[in-house]
Amino acid sequence: MISVCEEVCGERSAFGGEEEALLAGVCSVEDARAFVSSVEAAAALEERLKAWMRQVHAVVMESQQLRTENDSSGPQDELEYWKRRAAHFAQIVAKLQSHEVQMTVLCLQLKMSKSVRAWRDLDRQITFCYNEARDNAKFIQSMERVCHALYLHQPEQMHESVLALLQTVRLVHSVSKFYNTTERTSSLMVKVHYATGPT
Numbered sequence: 001m002i003s004v005c006e007e008v009c010g011e012r013s014a015f016g017g018e019e020e021a022l023l024a025g026v027c028s029v030e031d032a033r034a035f036v037s038s039v040e041a042a043a044a045l046e047e048r049l050k051a052w053m054r055q056v057h058a059v060v061m062e063s064q065q066l067r068t069e070n071d072s073s074g075p076q077d078e079l080e081y082w083k084r085r086a087a088h089f090a091q092i093v094a095k096l097q098s099h100e101v102q103m104t105v106l107c108l109q110l111k112m113s114k115s116v117r118a119w120r121d122l123d124r125q126i127t128f129c130y131n132e133a134r135d136n137a138k139f140i141q142s143m144e145r146v147c148h149a150l151y152l153h154q155p156e157q158m159h160e161s162v163l164a165l166l167q168t169v170r171l172v173h174s175v176s177k178f179y180n181t182t183e184r185t186s187s188l189m190v191k192v193h194y195a196t197g198p199t
Contacts, residue, residue, distance in 0.1 A: 023103040036107040045104050049115050053122055059092065060125050074191045075147040082137040089130035096123060132178040139172045139179055
């Protein structure tokens with residue numbers, strides 16, 4: 001998981017480069033109201049929020065696209081996918097909770113900006129994606145030990161590992177909030193089949 005986090009941290013942020021900290025000195029509702037009383041300041045914050053919305057919306061849309069996988073994908077690939085996705089959305093959620101973003105939204109809320117409602121909707125989508133990825137990564141993590149055996153053992157040694165994996169898949173399907181769809185479980189079982197190879 002650490003290596004995945006390091007890789008994600010090394011990638012370009014969904015928010016692009018670091019923006020100027022316009023609101024470093026804004027720490028209260030009174031500060032926000034004073035700052036946004038300037039028409040120019042309000043317009044700058046509005047443009048900033050719209051730019052963030054475009055960037056975050058692009059991430060959400062990309063996350064909803066169908067995954068392209070090759071025929072040799074196995075359970076380990078599924079684990080890595082959800083680990084990477086969880087780390088990626090954790091990075092975005094941390095940015096959404098930063099002082100600069102929170103104060104920007106507060107200032108525009110005080111100005112009754114129509115963009116705030118759209119931002120809140122987008123924030124909920126990102127939070128959902130993050131919770132989904134984190135939940136799936138947690139449950140599929142429980143399969144990592146038996147998955148390793150599938151890659152390392154000869155077919156005649158895999159019997160117990162395959163049984164343990166199937167029991168874990170059944171548990172995930174029963175308990176997981178997000179991963180318990182027929183489509184995802186079927187996809188995982190196909191990956192198990194490719195990992196075990198011909199028997």
